[in-house]
Amino acid sequence: xxxxxxxxxxxxxxxxxxxxxxxxxxxxxxxxxxxxxxxxxxxxxxxxxxxxxxxxxxxxxxxxxxxxxxxxxxxxxxxxxxxxxxxxxxxxxxxxxxxxxxxxxxxxxxxxxxxxxxxxxxxxxxxxxxxxxxxxxxxxxxxxxxxxxxxxxxxxxxxxxxxxxxxxxxxxxxxxxxxxxxxxxxxxxxxxxxxxxxxxxxxxxxxxxxxxxxxxxxxxxxxxxxxxxxxxxxxxxxxxxxxxxxxxxxxxxxxxxxxxxxxxxxxxxxxxxxxxxxxxxxxxxxxxxxxxxxxxxxxxxxxxxxxxxxxxxxxxxxxxxxxxxxxxxxxxxxxxxxxxxxxxxxxxxxxxxxxxxxxxxxxxxxxxxxxxxxxxxxxxxxxxxxxxxxxxxxxx
Amino acid sequence: xxxxxxxxxxxxxxxxxxxxxxxxxxxxxxxxxxxxxxxxxxxxxxxxxxxxxxxxxxxxxxxxxxxxxxxxxxxxxxxxxxxxxxxxxxxxxxxxxxxxxxxxxxxxxxxxxxxxxxxxxxxxxxxxxxxxxxxxxxxxxxxxxxxxxxxxxxxxxxxxxxxxxxxxxxxxxxxxxxxxxxxxxxxxxxxxxxxxxxxxxxxxxxxxxxxxxxxxxxxxxxxxxxxxxxxxxxxxxxxxxxxxxxxxxxxxxxxxxxxxxxxxxxxxxxxxxxxxxxxxxxxxxxxxxxxxxxxxxxxxxxxxxxxxxxxxxxxxxxxxxxxxxxxxxxxxxxxxxxxxxxxxxxxxxxxxxxxxxxxxxxxxxxxxxxxxxxxxxxxxxxxxxxxxxxxxxxxx
Numbered sequence: 001x002x003x004x005x006x007x008x009x010x011x012x013x014x015x016x017x018x019x020x021x022x023x024x025x026x027x028x029x030x031x032x033x034x035x036x037x038x039x040x041x042x043x044x045x046x047x048x049x050x051x052x053x054x055x056x057x058x059x060x061x062x063x064x065x066x067x068x069x070x071x072x073x074x075x076x077x078x079x080x081x082x083x084x085x086x087x088x089x090x091x092x093x094x095x096x097x098x099x100x101x102x103x104x105x106x107x108x109x110x111x112x113x114x115x116x117x118x119x120x121x122x123x124x125x126x127x128x129x130x131x132x133x134x135x136x137x138x139x140x141x142x143x144x145x146x147x148x149x150x151x152x153x154x155x156x157x158x159x160x161x162x163x164x165x166x167x168x169x170x171x172x173x174x175x176x177x178x179x180x181x182x183x184x185x186x187x188x189x190x191x192x193x194x195x196x197x198x199x200x201x202x203x204x205x206x207x208x209x210x211x212x213x214x215x216x217x218x219x220x221x222x223x224x225x226x227x228x229x230x231x232x233x234x235x236x237x238x239x240x241x242x243x244x245x246x247x248x249x250x251x252x253x254x255x256x257x258x259x260x261x262x263x264x265x266x267x268x269x270x271x272x273x274x275x276x277x278x279x280x281x282x283x284x285x286x287x288x289x290x291x292x293x294x295x296x297x298x299x300x301x302x303x304x305x306x307x308x309x310x311x312x313x314x315x316x317x318x319x320x321x322x323x324x325x326x327x328x329x330x331x332x333x334x335x336x337x338x339x340x341x342x343x344x345x346x347x348x349x350x351x352x353x354x355x356x357x358x359x360x361x362x363x364x365x366x367x368x369x370x371x372x373x374x375x376x377x378x379x380x381x382x383x384x385x386x387x388x389x390x391x392x393x394x395x396x
Numbered sequence: 397x398x399x400x401x402x403x404x405x406x407x408x409x410x411x412x413x414x415x416x417x418x419x420x421x422x423x424x425x426x427x428x429x430x431x432x433x434x435x436x437x438x439x440x441x442x443x444x445x446x447x448x449x450x451x452x453x454x455x456x457x458x459x460x461x462x463x464x465x466x467x468x469x470x471x472x473x474x475x476x477x478x479x480x481x482x483x484x485x486x487x488x489x490x491x492x493x494x495x496x497x498x499x500x501x502x503x504x505x506x507x508x509x510x511x512x513x514x515x516x517x518x519x520x521x522x523x524x525x526x527x528x529x530x531x532x533x534x535x536x537x538x539x540x541x542x543x544x545x546x547x548x549x550x551x552x553x554x555x556x557x558x559x560x561x562x563x564x565x566x567x568x569x570x571x572x573x574x575x576x577x578x579x580x581x582x583x584x585x586x587x588x589x590x591x592x593x594x595x596x597x598x599x600x601x602x603x604x605x606x607x608x609x610x611x612x613x614x615x616x617x618x619x620x621x622x623x624x625x626x627x628x629x630x631x632x633x634x635x636x637x638x639x640x641x642x643x644x645x646x647x648x649x650x651x652x653x654x655x656x657x658x659x660x661x662x663x664x665x666x667x668x669x670x671x672x673x674x675x676x677x678x679x680x681x682x683x684x685x686x687x688x689x690x691x692x693x694x695x696x697x698x699x700x701x702x703x704x705x706x707x708x709x710x711x712x713x714x715x716x717x718x719x720x721x722x723x724x725x726x727x728x729x730x731x732x733x734x735x736x737x738x739x740x741x742x743x744x745x746x747x748x749x750x751x752x753x754x755x756x757x758x759x760x761x762x763x764x765x766x767x768x769x770x771x772x773x774x775x776x777x778x779x780x781x782x783x784x785x786x787x788x789x790x791x792x
Contacts, residue, residue: 022679028537028719121533127680129533136532137517137525140704141424142697266686269665283418283693283700284523290662291683301538301679308536312715317708323424 003311005031008059008090010081011072012038012045015095015122018300019069020047029308031067035059060084067091067310069303075099086110086118093306095122095299098187101196105209108318117315122302124197125150125275128291129305131316133279134204139319142281145245146205147396148266150197152273152293153181153188154220154240159271161228162237168223180273180294190219191240191256198242198254205244206252207320210329216377217256222389226364227340231391236260238391239267245280251330255373258391260338265396266290278396286396331374335392340366342387349382351375368393399707401427404455404486406477407468408434408441411491411518414696415465416443425704427463431455456480463487463706465699471495482506482514489702491518491695494583497592501605504714513711518698520593521546521671522689525701527712529675529685530600535715538677541641542601543792544662546593548669548689549577549584550616550636555667557624558633564619576669576690586615587636587652594638594650601640602648603716606725612773613652618785622760623736627787632656634787635663641676647726651769654787656734661792662686674792682792727770731788736762738783745778747771764789 007023009016016036023031033051037059041052059065060081068085070078075098082092082099086107094100100107100123111118121131125148134146149155153175160171172189175181187193195217202208220240231238241259246252261267266288270276275293280286292298334353341347344365355369383390403419405412412432419427429447433455437448455461456477464481466474471494478488478495482503490496496503496519507514517527521544530542545551549571556567568585571577583589591613598604616636627634637655642648657663662684666672671689676682688694730749737743740761751765779786 018679022538025678026536026538127683129529132533133525133529136705136710137528137701140422140697140700142418142422142700281697282421283414283697285688285694287523287685287687289683289685292681297679298681301536301677304536304538304679305533308715309532312713314532319704319708 005029005067005307005311006034006065007031007067007069007307008034008062008065009036009069009071010056010059010078011070012036012047013071013073014296015299015303016069016071017046018296019071019303022297022300022304026304029311031307031311034065035062056081060088065090067093067307069307070094070096071303072096075102079103082107082118083110086114086116089114089116091116091310092118093122093303093310094118094120095303097123097193097196097200101199101212104200104203117310117313119306119309119314119316120200121306122299124200125277126152126291126293126295127298127302128275128277128289128293129302130277130289131200131204133289134201135316135319138205138279138281141323142283143205143279144282145243145280146201146277147241147243147245147280148277149239149270149275150194150242150277150293151188151240152275153185155270155275156180156273157189158220158237158239161223162232163271167225189221191217194240194242195256198244198256201242202244202252202254203318204316204320206246206327207318207322207324208252208327208329210254214329214331215254215256216331216373216380218258218383218390220258222387223258224340224364224389227389227391230366231260234260236262237268239270241267247330247333250326251328251332253330253333253373260391260393267396280396331377333373334370335373335394336368336370337390337392338366338368340364340389346386346388349379401425401463401703401707402430402461403427403463403465403703404430404458404461405432405465405467406452406455407466408432408443409467409469410692411695411699412465412467413442414692415467415699418693418696418700422700425707427703427707430461431458452477456484461486463489463703465703466490466492467699468492471498475499478503478514479506482510482512485510485512487512487706488514489699489706490514490516491699493519493589493592493596497595497608500596500599513706513709515702515705515710515712516596517702518695520596521673522548522687522691523694523698524671524673524685524687524689526673526685527596527600530597531712531715534601534675534677537719538679539601539675540678541639541676542597542673543637543639543641543676544673545635545666545671546590546638546673546689547584547636548671549581551666551671552576552669553585554616554633554635557619558628559667563621585617587613590636590638591652594640594652597638598640598648598650599714600712600716602642602723603714603718603720604648604723604725606650610725611650611652612727612769612776614654614779614786616654618783619654620736620760620785623785623787626762627656630656632658633664635666637663643726643729646722647724647728649726649729649769656787656789663792676792727773729769730766731769731790732764732766733786733788734762734764736760736785742782742784745775
């Protein structure tokens with residue numbers, strides 16, 4: 001049943017070298033690394049230098065290679081590689097959430113056309129098999145929502161803040177020193193990484209392709225001690241949550257934002273750089289999956305699981321694309337938000353339907369109230385320049 | 397891709413009626429119930445009476461029916477039904493953990509022989525897709541152990557005891573009144589239900605068929621307030637845990653027993669009738685899956701997921717049977733146990749290698765020490781008659 005896998009790897013950073021190490025320790029699988037394409041072949045690496053190349057075509061044009069593991073950072077370059085490799089009839093394993101979030105619809109068509117398999121479990125929540133479970137197990141129409149902590153870096157920062165009274169800037173610096181956050185942390189703390197993963201959960205959970213620009217996402221970079229104190233006083237932690245959920249019957253919303261999390265929610269228990277996902281459905285209620293969301297070995301082991309699956313001719317079936325005909329993306333959804341602001345003029349941007357709490361003070365001002373997400377997304381660009389912080393209240 | 401499913405159901409109790417209800421609300425699936433075989437056709441049911449029969453052959457000999465959902469309690473009767481249905485070329489979905497624990501090896505051969513599929517996700521941990529994940533995702537040789545709370549009834553009782561200071565007998569009565577425990581609770585509180593599920597996790601986790609009689613299992617029915625107080629004083633809860641783990645390099649142990657659980661373990665957070673499973677492996681470390689372990693709708697939705705999978709020709713591959721050649725079951729494993737006893741003569745039964753704590757008192761006596769599981773299993777029958785309580789210390 002199992003077939004011989006000849007692997008070409010693009011990228012030998014954290015995930016690529018993690019994969020090589022995991023592969024070396026997985027004696028059950030008949031797989032070997034044939035070639036590794038890197039930018040700079042001179043760099044010191046724990047790898048036989050004969051395997052190295054800087055020319056992508058050495059992998060793409062090698063008929064012996066039947067699996068391409070695409071593990072580079074640059075989303076546009078990754079897109080070119082994956083597209084070409086599919087056209088060459090090679091199976092793909094990718095961990096590139098940004099590339100997939102923008103191009104997955106086209107790439108699915110391509111894999112069908114060329115009768116190969118495109119797998120990307122490692123692209124969402126590292127070692128947690130969330131895509132595979134949405135695809136294979138939560139594969140009927142009972143599913144109502146998938147939500148959780150999908151980004152380890154921002155969660156590490158929020159954990160330091162809420163469990164150890166750390167300051168945002170100090171926590172960010174520490175996350176960077178430990179390698180949990182990039183030197184430019186925008187993708188993690190701005191909610192973009194969470195957004196890209198959420199797009200993929202929408203594809204496999206509800207058969208819906210949503211362009212990242214259509215989704216409201218905001219991050220934690222403006223979090224202040226005022227926000228932290230207020231959340232703690234009210235008995236909450238703040239966590240950066242991605243949620244895809246059925247709303248209004250046959251519509252689906254995607255949302256990435258800081259959320260006030262109660263002690264009885266699963267997300268409250270997810271600390272440090274871990275990820276945790278809650279799957280909510282009719283009849284089975286809440287299920288929760290927890291594990292390491294990032295890092296060389298957890299992500300490497302997720303890539304390995306995809307590679308093993310290829311040995312058994314596994315493909316995502318995209319069952320939800322067939323199940324659901326009429327599901328539509330919507331931002332027409334009321335949310336209860338906390339808005340902390342400095343400049344009172346900024347308030348005119350927000351079209352609150354109802355306000356339940358409002359404070360104006362010397363140190364800070366805030367409003368808690370309800371507004372429609374479709375109003376919020378209109379002012380997304382303006383929000384980026386303001387000294388405001390947003391978080392929402394709601395169900396897990 | 398998806399095919400028409402014509403379902404014959406055996407048993408219309410909690411799970412059977414749950415399935416019918418879930419099916420009715422799953423419009424995405426092309427499946428219909430053709431016949432339901434029950435013991436007593438006269439009983440009032442929320443079902444078209446034309447579907448009912450008391451003759452198993454009305455299902456087994458009906459060529460139109462391509463899927464049999466076996467959802468009866470009686471393990472021996474279930475075995476006969478499943479065997480015959482496989483021989484008749486029908487796909488099977490079963491939730492009968494006891495029947496499977498004893499017969500799964502033979503039934504797997506039969507399904508291969510008759511080129512049909514035998515699925516049983518609902519038989520272990522209700523709505524948590526643990527079998528599917530071991531089979532499909534943790535399908536390489538990185539896996540080290542699978543452990544957790546696999547039985548909701550006993551966990552409900554232990555939760556009442558540890559969180560609400562309830563007494564064992566009162567908690568058991570309450571569990572029975574709520575329908576979480578049977579009038580004869582032996583299977584749940586004696587650890588047998590956990591054992592049967594664990595056997596299946598051993599099959600899918602490590603490709604190992606172990607006869608239930610080979611595994612040491614003990615339950616919680618002798619738990620006393622002394623044990624509860626001691627655990628609480630030391631900062632533990634006691635939980636009934638099933639664990640299958642690699643030991644001594646290429647051996648595997650299965651163990652069912654009460655365990656002292658620390659606050660930083662996942663099992664500590666699993667309360668009431670919920671189940672929680674920790675999957676531990678090289679590189680990905682700990683992963684945790686949590687959800688409803690029993691009940692009409694969670695189990696019904698698990699059965700539905702199997703039925704949906706049949707529509708896509710899904711079969712368990714039993715990959716581990718091929719991966720692992722040399723894994724052997726063993727009880728040669730040292731465990732640190734807490735032994736509370738009344739009669740000092742009983743101590744002579746136990747061959748402790750090392751004793752770290754020992755109390756003799758007016759109210760109760762206990763020893764904490766290390767012994768080998770192979771010694772413990774020899775005296776299993778004798779233990780049942782004694783006023784002793786056993787629990788172990790160890791990693792999750």
